[in-house]
Amino acid sequence: GAGVSQSPSNKVTEKGKDVELRCDPISGHTALYWYRQSLGQGLEFLIYFQGNSAPDKSGLPSDRFSAERTGGSVSTLTIQRTQQEDSAVYLCASSLARTGGREKLFFGSGTQLSVL
Amino acid sequence: EDQVTQSPEALRLQEGESSSLNCSYTVSGLRGLFWYRQDPGKGPEFLFTLYSAGEEKEKERLKATLTKKESFLHITAPKPEDSATYLCAVQADSSASKIIFGSGTRLSIRP
Numbered sequence: 001g002a003g004v005s006q007s008p009s010n011k012v013t014e015k016g017k018d019v020e021l022r023c024d025p026i027s028g029h030t031a032l033y034w035y036r037q038s039l040g041q042g043l044e045f046l047i048y049f050q051g052n053s054a055p056d057k058s059g060l061p062s063d064r065f066s067a068e069r070t071g072g073s074v075s076t077l078t079i080q081r082t083q084q085e086d087s088a089v090y091l092c093a094s095s096l097a098r099t100g101g102r103e104k105l106f107f108g109s110g111t112q113l114s115v116l
Numbered sequence: 117e118d119q120v121t122q123s124p125e126a127l128r129l130q131e132g133e134s135s136s137l138n139c140s141y142t143v144s145g146l147r148g149l150f151w152y153r154q155d156p157g158k159g160p161e162f163l164f165t166l167y168s169a170g171e172e173k174e175k176e177r178l179k180a181t182l183t184k185k186e187s188f189l190h191i192t193a194p195k196p197e198d199s200a201t202y203l204c205a206v207q208a209d210s211s212a213s214k215i216i217f218g219s220g221t222r223l224s225i226r227p
Binding site for chain 2: 004033035041042043044045048050055056058059091093102104105106107108109110
């Protein structure tokens, strides 16, 4: 596709359920980022992938959060036993940058997660 | 700890009224500073990258400048379509894989 694609665009779940959020980056982009944006706030870094490896997981808030990337392309962010404080927009971005590179990020439109 | 602080949180201007947005940063070695624009319900869209103090970049009514401690996004004679949230982000030498964003400035331009 032409841009970064995220699905679903909206997800409503009950507290305690697990959710999976998907990101399809731009073809050929080796770097992939996940960010979380709470209402009216800036972007909170979660995790960075270079290829299929995640050299920086320092932003994951707890062990309920995990992410993987396969084939150097699609990434899935999984939140187990969701809590109300997990409600936010989850944004994915990709870039051509190798580790330490300064290429710009291309963002998807995000997944709005609401935990009831 | 690397930090990015943006001010003001919100800014309302009349169409044609020029102003500046501020981004102050604290990093151990700046690799790059980025400006993004975010419209409601969408992901951020890239505007500029600045690499070293003294550098300037321009695009239409926007000009970004960089010093050793802060960056400014100057908007000249803004139009209503410039209304958006403007986000600043930094990439540090010490943690080059992590790009840290500020909380943004919500800019509203009244016709």
